[in-house]
Amino acid sequence: MVTVKHQHEELLERLRRTKYLRDLLTMRSSELAAMYARACARQGYDRTSSIASISLKCQVTETEATSWVALGEAMLDTVPETG
DSSP: OHHHHHHHHHHHHHHHHHHHHHHHHHHHHHHHHHHHHHHHHTTTTHHHHHHHHHHHHTOOOHHHHHHHHHHHHHHHHHHHHOO
């Protein structure tokens, strides 16, 4: 019984760490998506084409790509630009 309980707790801890890492990757993906959309905008491309490119290259829906860009924009807007 002790082994099963220990395994249960260990699996729960692994799940917690995995979720944490997933969240970090999601945040980084969002930040990169926003940076990509901004770079495309500087080159004259519209947001729709940037989102379509992200969707295609990353094999996600356009809705998810849009969410990535929106979250990334919000994250980038909170960080003061240095220059």
